[in-house]
Amino acid sequence: MLELREHSFMENEAHTVGKNHPIRRRISDSVKRVAGSVDKAAIKRRIFSGCFTPLITPLRGGKIDEKAFQGLVDWQVTEGISGLVPCGTTGESPTLSHKEHMRVTELCIEVAARRVPVIAGTGSNSTQETIDFSRHAEKAGADAQLVVTPYYNKPTQEGLYQHFKAVHDHSGLPIIIYNIPGRSVVDMSVETMVRLAKLPRIVGVKDATGDLSRPLYTRLAVGPDFSLLSGDDATALAFLAQGGHGVISVTSNIAPKICAAMQAAWRSGEIREAQRINEILAPLNRALFLETSPSPVKYAASLLGLSTAEVRLPLCEITDNTKFRVRDAMAGVGLVQIENQTND
Numbered sequence: 001m002l003e004l005r006e007h008s009f010m011e012n013e014a015h016t017v018g019k020n021h022p023i024r025r026r027i028s029d030s031v032k033r034v035a036g037s038v039d040k041a042a043i044k045r046r047i048f049s050g051c052f053t054p055l056i057t058p059l060r061g062g063k064i065d066e067k068a069f070q071g072l073v074d075w076q077v078t079e080g081i082s083g084l085v086p087c088g089t090t091g092e093s094p095t096l097s098h099k100e101h102m103r104v105t106e107l108c109i110e111v112a113a114r115r116v117p118v119i120a121g122t123g124s125n126s127t128q129e130t131i132d133f134s135r136h137a138e139k140a141g142a143d144a145q146l147v148v149t150p151y152y153n154k155p156t157q158e159g160l161y162q163h164f165k166a167v168h169d170h171s172g173l174p175i176i177i178y179n180i181p182g183r184s185v186v187d188m189s190v191e192t193m194v195r196l197a198k199l200p201r202i203v204g205v206k207d208a209t210g211d212l213s214r215p216l217y218t219r220l221a222v223g224p225d226f227s228l229l230s231g232d233d234a235t236a237l238a239f240l241a242q243g244g245h246g247v248i249s250v251t252s253n254i255a256p257k258i259c260a261a262m263q264a265a266w267r268s269g270e271i272r273e274a275q276r277i278n279e280i281l282a283p284l285n286r287a288l289f290l291e292t293s294p295s296p297v298k299y300a301a302s303l304l305g306l307s308t309a310e311v312r313l314p315l316c317e318i319t320d321n322t323k324f325r326v327r328d329a330m331a332g333v334g335l336v337q338i339e340n341q342t343n344d
Contacts (some may be wrong), residue, residue: 010026045203046174048144048227049245049267050082051260052119053252054090057104057295058307066107066308072253073111075306079256082246082263085146087121087133089183090250090294095312102136109141123148123178127163134171144174146206146248151184157192168199175201180208180231190217197222206231206248212238219243233259233285237278240266250293251285254300255333258290280333287329290322300326305334 018066051075058068062337073138078085086108087101096104106119112118120137122145124130130147137145147167149160168175177196181187195200204227207214212235213229219242229246230239240263240270252259258277265274288296295311295318302309318326330336 024231029145032290033129045200045225045227046144047225047245048117048176048204048229049118049261049263051246051252051256052058052083052085052229053081053256054085054088054121054248054250055108056253056298056301056307057091057096058301059310059312060308062310062312064104065307066103069104069107070111072301072306073108076252076256077112077115080251080260081256082260083117083119083143084112085119085121085248088146088178088248089121089148089180090253091121091298092294092315093121093123098132101133102140105137105142113262117143118145119144119176120173120272121148122167123150125150125153127166130163130167131170134167134173138173142173144176144203145171146178148178148180149184149186149188151186154186156223157189160176160186160188161192161195164196164202165199168196168201171201173201174203176227177205177228178201178208178231179205180206182210190214190221193218194221196224203227204229204245207239207244208232210235212242215239215242215244233288234282237262237266237274240274245275250288250297251281253294253297254304254306254330255281255284255335258333266279284329284333284335287322287326289320290325296322296326299323300330301334303327 001138055072058065058072073084086104091104093101101337109118120142122130122133122137129195135146147164150163151246155163164177179188193205206229208231210232218228228244230236231246231248233249233251236249249259258281262274265277290296292315295315298307298311299309299318301307327336327338331338
């Protein structure tokens with residue numbers, strides 16, 4: 001049985017190259033020459049570490065299934081997840097109305113009841129809309145907010161900076177940048193992130209670039225108290241090895257205990273155990289992205305009775321072949337049992 005343990009990421013700092021080591025100084029100085037530097041003494045940030053779940057939004061007959069969503073939130077907390085992220089891409093935020101978006105955020109905060117931090121998804125490709133969602137999340141009692149780089153508009157690096165600065169200046173909530181060029185078509189550079197990190201409430205990044213050099217160079221340029229969260233389940237463990245603090249995990253929607261256990265094993269120095277869990281999760285991580293997320297994970301959740309598989313257009317139901325592969329991967333992790341399964 002996998003055992004969760006409470007450990008601070010900072011406890012493992014002694015096992016890394018010391019900040020005054022000549023090698024680290026040379027690398028860090030080279031990054032700063034390009035990106036500029038952050039006054040780390042002037043900015044003290046809360047570190048978000050471990051496994052956070054970007055919650056699906058259960059639907060039934062086209063409407064939000066509030067009872068199912070409340071049950072999902074409570075189950076996630078009791079399974080040992082580190083925190084919750086409502087109204088992200090996995091929660092189908094692009095197709096939620098403003099009223100629905102705010103209601104889902106409120107329900108998550110209400111059910112979580114301060115047992116774990118809630119990082120509310122507030123991002124939009126409209127700066128003013130993002131500010132409106134940010135103010136609502138703050139009033140509702142969120143601990144932080146996840147703000148995606150504006151999609152479709154294709155802002156320049158200066159535009160990205162000004163967008164996030166405006167949200168920062170008009171909201172009191174800590175901001176975690178969500179950098180996902182595969183969906184937004186823009187990629188925030190390390191240099192721009194360093195500029196933003198000089199603002200006191202820009203506290204971290206969810207990195208879904210797939211570039212495992214990013215956490216290393218970001219950490220060197222910004223410092224160790226800037227939360228580095230992976231946005232890719234497949235590389236979550238490797239991300240930790242490059243200086244990351246945790247993951248915002250689609251897979252943890254259906255396997256929160258084992259996903260949290262991998263993070264806990266790493267933080268406690270049980271590297272082989274973390275690798276073992278990562279190998280168990282690998283086929284499931286792959287299966288959940290065979291088609292556009294969150295359709296596969298919502299189907300998986302339906303097999304566990306957590307939600308229907310229903311998604312909103314333009315997303316649609318996954319194919320029978322993908323269903324077969326998702327069920328098979330879930331069985332491999334022990335989430336479901338399958339007897340005489342055939343791929344029809």
